[in-house]
Amino acid sequence: MANQARDAAIVGIHEYPLRVAPGRSAMQIKAESISKALEDSGLKYSDVDAIYDTNEGEGGGGLGMSHYLGLKPTVIDTTAVGGSSYEFQTAHALRDIRAGKANVAILSYGSVAASNRTPIGTGGGTGAGAPNWQGNMEDSFGQTLIANYAMVAHRHMHQYGTTSADLAEISVSTRLHATRNPDAVRAMQDLQFMGTGEISVQDVLDSRVIADPLHLLECCMVSDGGGALVIASAAAARGAKKKPVWILGTGEATKYRENGGDITVSAGAQSAPIAFGEAGVKPEELDLAMIYDSFTITVATILEDLGFCKKGEYKDFAKGNRFRFDSALKPALNTDGGGLSSNHPGMRGLFLLLESVRQLRGESSSQIANAQLAIAHGNGGFLGGNHTGGSVILARD
Amino acid sequence: MPYNKPLPQPTPETQPFWDSMKRHQMQLPRCQDCREFHFYPRAFCPKCYSANLAWEDVSGRGRLETYVINHRAAPRFEEDAPYVIAVVTLEEGPRMMSNLVEAEPDPARLPPDLPLEVVYDDVTDEVTLPKFRPVRA
Ligand SMILES: [Zn+2]
Numbered sequence: 001m002a003n004q005a006r007d008a009a010i011v012g013i014h015e016y017p018l019r020v021a022p023g024r025s026a027m028q029i030k031a032e033s034i035s036k037a038l039e040d041s042g043l044k045y046s047d048v049d050a051i052y053d054t055n056e057g058e059g060g061g062g063l064g065m066s067h068y069l070g071l072k073p074t075v076i077d078t079t080a081v082g083g084s085s086y087e088f089q090t091a092h093a094l095r096d097i098r099a100g101k102a103n104v105a106i107l108s109y110g111s112v113a114a115s116n117r118t119p120i121g122t123g124g125g126t127g128a129g130a131p132n133w134q135g136n137m138e139d140s141f142g143q144t145l146i147a148n149y150a151m152v153a154h155r156h157m158h159q160y161g162t163t164s165a166d167l168a169e170i171s172v173s174t175r176l177h178a179t180r181n182p183d184a185v186r187a188m189q190d191l192q193f194m195g196t197g198e199i200s201v202q203d204v205l206d207s208r209v210i211a212d213p214l215h216l217l218e219c220c221m222v223s224d225g226g227g228a229l230v231i232a233s234a235a236a237a238r239g240a241k242k243k244p245v246w247i248l249g250t251g252e253a254t255k256y257r258e259n260g261g262d263i264t265v266s267a268g269a270q271s272a273p274i275a276f277g278e279a280g281v282k283p284e285e286l287d288l289a290m291i292y293d294s295f296t297i298t299v300a301t302i303l304e305d306l307g308f309c310k311k312g313e314y315k316d317f318a319k320g321n322r323f324r325f326d327s328a329l330k331p332a333l334n335t336d337g338g339g340l341s342s343n344h345p346g347m348r349g350l351f352l353l354l355e356s357v358r359q360l361r362g363e364s365s366s367q368i369a370n371a372q373l374a375i376a377h378g379n380g381g382f383l384g385g386n387h388t389g390g391s392v393i394l395a396r397d
Numbered sequence: 398m399p400y401n402k403p404l405p406q407p408t409p410e411t412q413p414f415w416d417s418m419k420r421h422q423m424q425l426p427r428c429q430d431c432r433e434f435h436f437y438p439r440a441f442c443p444k445c446y447s448a449n450l451a452w453e454d455v456s457g458r459g460r461l462e463t464y465v466i467n468h469r470a471a472p473r474f475e476e477d478a479p480y481v482i483a484v485v486t487l488e489e490g491p492r493m494m495s496n497l498v499e500a501e502p503d504p505a506r507l508p509p510d511l512p513l514e515v516v517y518d519d520v521t522d523e524v525t526l527p528k529f530r531p532v533r534a
Binding site for chain 1 (some may be wrong): 405408437441444466468471474480492495496502
């Protein structure tokens with residue numbers, strides 16, 4: 001039942017400021033981010049009794065992180081479902097806090113994908129190693145991550161008449177937000193973007209085609225980076241330095257290719273109604289949508305699936321610069337500059353939560369006036385194949 | 398030059414599929430209880446969970462569910478770029494990832510739902526891959 005219960009809150013955040021961090025390890029980024037997020041919260045390492053970790057790269061999961069941090073937590077969670085892992089972990093932290101099993105939880109992320117030249121979107125299958133039951137059947141056809149997402153775009157265009165210009169609206173507003181975020185501007189400079197200023201729909205359409213129909217300016221960057229957040233029970237949140245940002249509702253889902261399925265519908269169509277139902281709010285009430293912008297089509301599809309407009313109506317919904325932070329129409333979208341123009345070390349889910357918290361605290365570089373409610377929606381895996389959707393609805397104190 | 402792209406490694410569940418490809422007569426697993434075909438091959442029917450499966454010949458015909466013209470090639474596919482990766486919905490129901498062949502990589506000529514038929518591509522002595530081409534009128 002929707003009761004807007006305020007049982008757990010995000011009380012500390014940190015986003016690692018650099019997107020190119022040569023000479024740093026992913027663990028150094030994680031550890032520094034956790035320390036700063038705890039500092040932001042006013043809580044201490046000794047308060048932490050729950051660790052959530054995706055086991056990405058060097059983390060070692062809940063066990064490895066406990067060891068690294070010298071902690072002996074009593075809730076240990078290694079949920080790893082790709083880029084949406086942090087939304088799933090936030091859902092689990094809320095659940096564990098409500099169950100009385102956890103009091104103060106930490107989530108962290110660190111990656112040096114840019115410095116390692118990791119081909120996140122453009123690497124292919126190798127056909128080597130143990131035969132994964134599915135990858136084994138697909139690696140022979142030269143698929144990349146971008147190619148998989150582009151297949152959703154082609155079908156979306158065919159079924160609903162969506163155009164590349166419609167999709168480009170996402171790139172345009174996201175870049176505007178990036179130009180207002182000093183960390184994003186430095187990211188674009190350090191990653192040697194062709195330009196770091198505002199862009200137009202035409203600029204997007206004129207950028208080179210990577211995986212038809214997706215253009216370069218519709219694809220996220222590959223950066224270094226990371227961050228951390230601290231989630232506390234209502235009791236522990238009372239001792240925090242800043243006002244808590246409450247976790248009102250969460251939803252989790254999977255989606256995969258199956259007989260008769262619709263490739264234009266993401267896992268968000270299942271996870272979002274659960275989150276909205278638990279939170280007791282409606283999509284039209286939200287001030288901010290932080291949606292994983294791996295590519296423009298990801299956002300367009302998920303805006304529909306979260307209920308901001310009907311399936312297939314993105315093309316009309318997107319008109320009129322509506323995604324800007326200062327638009328009269330709700331919700332604003334990806335106000336930190338997104339994965340497209342600010343931060344994408346491989347798994348962006350954590351940053352969706354961080355910017356949501358900044359907005360609901362009034363700390364964003366593109367602050368929405370009187371922001372009250374936000375959704376962070378992560379998508380993990382392959383949008384046109386197996387993927388996950390994690391929805392988290394957050395509210396200002 | 399030897400074929401150097403990734404090759405499937407058959408598993409106990411998928412070996413009959415690859416064997417059928419080598420014979421140039423595609424077979425898919427079909428549930429003998431609910432009559433549904435499925436792909437990829439599994440230990441039981443993902444619709445009704447019956448393990449009463451049999452391998453049956455399929456038509457090799459289908460339609461273009463969706464596709465991408467991939468300009469930024471996966472490693473070892475560089476010479477093929479731009480190439481078309483497609484998801485094909487087979488007449489029998491299952492969907493299959495593949496490449497389109499004998500087709501211009503031009504969106505104007507590749508409307509989704511385009512009728513397709515299988516082409517057996519013997520890429521090595523051991524492995525035959527299913528590729529698809531537009532059905533000629
Ligand atoms: Zn069955």
